[in-house]
Amino acid sequence: MSLPILKADDNATRENGFVLLGLMNHPDLQVFLFIVFLLVYIIIVLGNMLIFIMVIADPSLHTPMYFFLKVLSFLDICYSSVTLPQMLVNFLSENKRISYTGCATQMFFLLFLGASECFLLAVMAYDRYVAICKPLRYMIIMNQKVCLSLTVLSWFMGHLVSLLQTAWVFTLPFCGTNQINYFFCDIPPLIKLSCIDTSLYEMQLFTAAVLVVFTPFSLIIVSYFLIISNVLKMTSSEGRQKAFSTCSSHVLVVTLYYGSGSLIYLRPKSLDAQDSDKFLALVYTTITPMLNPIIYTLRNKEVNGAIKRMVTKTKNRKLFFHR
Numbered sequence: 001m002s003l004p005i006l007k008a009d010d011n012a013t014r015e016n017g018f019v020l021l022g023l024m025n026h027p028d029l030q031v032f033l034f035i036v037f038l039l040v041y042i043i044i045v046l047g048n049m050l051i052f053i054m055v056i057a058d059p060s061l062h063t064p065m066y067f068f069l070k071v072l073s074f075l076d077i078c079y080s081s082v083t084l085p086q087m088l089v090n091f092l093s094e095n096k097r098i099s100y101t102g103c104a105t106q107m108f109f110l111l112f113l114g115a116s117e118c119f120l121l122a123v124m125a126y127d128r129y130v131a132i133c134k135p136l137r138y139m140i141i142m143n144q145k146v147c148l149s150l151t152v153l154s155w156f157m158g159h160l161v162s163l164l165q166t167a168w169v170f171t172l173p174f175c176g177t178n179q180i181n182y183f184f185c186d187i188p189p190l191i192k193l194s195c196i197d198t199s200l201y202e203m204q205l206f207t208a209a210v211l212v213v214f215t216p217f218s219l220i221i222v223s224y225f226l227i228i229s230n231v232l233k234m235t236s237s238e239g240r241q242k243a244f245s246t247c248s249s250h251v252l253v254v255t256l257y258y259g260s261g262s263l264i265y266l267r268p269k270s271l272d273a274q275d276s277d278k279f280l281a282l283v284y285t286t287i288t289p290m291l292n293p294i295i296y297t298l299r300n301k302e303v304n305g306a307i308k309r310m311v312t313k314t315k316n317r318k319l320f321f322h323r
Contacts (some may be wrong), residue, residue: 016097016178017098017102018097018179018185019178020086020183021182023183023278033091040084041085044077044080044286045077047292047293048073049077050293050307051293051296051303054303055070057310064127064138065127066303069296072124075117078109082113083183086183090183104170107166107169107190108162108163109162111166112163114158114284116154116157116158116159118158118212118217118257120151121220125219125223125254127142128227129223129226132227132231161208172201173194174193180193183281184285188205188277191205217254231244249295253295256284256287259283
């Protein structure tokens with residue numbers, strides 16, 4: 001039995017929560033979508049867990065680049081786990097309600113992990129800049145203390161952004177419908193449920209999005225400008241190819257993640273389209289975390305070598321125990 005639509009009562013919304021309408025209103029496709037996204041979630045968890053374990057277990061991958069890749073894999077597992085389990089439950093349940101506190105909690109972790117990943121991608125671009133432009137000093141500049149500090153800084157910035165934005169959104173009075181035309185609690189669809197003029201709030205959201213998206217993105221652009229300038233000066237074509245190869249995976253991930261996020265949070269209100277927003281949200285919450293392990297392993301000889309060594313060790317252990 002579906003929950004009734006609440007109207008004109010903020011207290012009722014706080015007590016009864018919200019209703020997530022999901023991806024689409026096609027009951028006959030719910031089981032099919034459940035199976036598809038369950039497989040996607042399994043791929044995300046297993047793929048990123050493989051990267052995480054492999055970087056820890058293989059000594060040849062104990063470098064700053066793979067340390068940040070390990071952190072990215074951890075963030076992707078957590079990030080998809082904030083939205084996908086709830087979406088999977090809603091596919092098979094008529095009760096699609098999420099509590100007021102649950103909605104705020106989901107938004108906090110979504111923004112925290114998403115903003116942290118934005119800043120982490122900028123850190124990874126800086127790492128590539130140091131590796132290519134200052135190779136002889138790479139391990140000195142990107143030492144363990146620096147790597148940990150940059151990671152903590154990216155998480156701190158993500159936490160700060162998330163805390164401020166979540167607290168800001170949930171000070172709004174929600175006295176319209178309690179139905180969220182989305183598959184998770186996000187800022188744009190929640191603002192639409194408020195019964196007051198949200199023009200200033202929307203301007204604040206746009207300003208915050210510009211700072212969160214374009215600040216790290218600008219650092220990425222500067223890093224790659226310096227990288228390209230340095231690579232073009234190389235006399236060896238093999239060296240240029242190797243340098244560009246180490247950056248190609250990161251560039252592709254940045255394009256997918258920043259591209260989809262920017263189109264949602266930085267698009268003018270006049271061009272707002274709920275259905276396209278859902279698709280774009282799927283890209284950065286589901287598709288990108290699923291593709292990241294594939295992108296980083298497809299053309300990476302070191303990672304592929306580590307996977308082969310891990311498989312060989314597993315086979316040898318099985319043979320040993322079968323004797």
